[in-house]
Amino acid sequence: EIKVMLDATKNFRGLTMSPELLCLLTDLVDPKDYVPSDTKLDPASSDFLFMQAIFQGSLESHRLDYHSDEWCEPAQLEVQSISVVAFPPELLRKYLRQRERISKRPIAELASPMDNALRPAISSKDVNEYFLFHGCPWNAVEQIQQKGWDWRLSGKQTGAMFGQGIYF
Numbered sequence: 001e002i003k004v005m006l007d008a009t010k011n012f013r014g015l016t017m018s019p020e021l022l023c024l025l026t027d028l029v030d031p032k033d034y035v036p037s038d039t040k041l042d043p044a045s046s047d048f049l050f051m052q053a054i055f056q057g058s059l060e061s062h063r064l065d066y067h068s069d070e071w072c073e074p075a076q077l078e079v080q081s082i083s084v085v086a087f088p089p090e091l092l093r094k095y096l097r098q099r100e101r102i103s104k105r106p107i108a109e110l111a112s113p114m115d116n117a118l119r120p121a122i123s124s125k126d127v128n129e130y131f132l133f134h135g136c137p138w139n140a141v142e143q144i145q146q147k148g149w150d151w152r153l154s155g156k157q158t159g160a161m162f163g164q165g166i167y168f
Contacts, residue, residue: 041082052079055133087145094148099129 041048059074136144143150 038086039084041084043081048079048082051082054131055079058131058133083141085141085145091145091148 041051056077056079059077061071061074064070064072140153
C-alpha cells in the first residue's frame with residue numbers, strides 16, 4: 001500500500017523514511033529494546049510529508065450535524081506540526097498482548113468507509129489495524145502517553161456527538 005501511494009504521488013518520489021517511522025509501518029520494536037524519546041518532525045522531512053499525506057488522505061465528507069441530511073466537503077486542514085510522542089514500554093507490552101489475543105479470534109471483514117486509510121503491516125497476523133488520528137489539547141498528550149486512552153474523559157473538550165467513547 002505504501003509503495004502504491006508513493007508511486008501515485010509525484011511529490012513523494014524518492015523519499016527516504018527514518019527507521020523510527022518505518023517501525024510504525026512494519027514490525028513494532030520489542031519492548032525490551034524500546035527507548036522512549038519525543039521527536040518533533042522537521043516540516044521539510046520525508047517523515048513529516050508522508051504522515052501529512054496520510055492524514056490529509058484520511059479526511060472524509062461528513063454530515064453537517066448528527067441528524068442532518070446535509071453533507072459537508074472534507075475539512076481543509078493545514079498540518080502545523082507533527083510530534084512522535086514516546087510512551088512507557090509497559091503500554092507497548094500491553095498493546096502487544098492485546099493484539100496477540102485479538103489475532104487468535106476470527107475477524108469479520110466488514111465493508112468499511114476507510115478504504116483510503118493506510119493499514120500498517122505491523123504483524124504477520126491481520127488484526128484489522130489502521131492508522132487513526134486523534135485531536136486533543138496538547139496538555140492532554142502527557143496523560144495519554146503515560147496512561148493510554150481513557151474513554152471516561154471523552155467529550156470534555158468538544159462534546160460527545162455520537163455518545164461516550166474515543167473519537168479518531
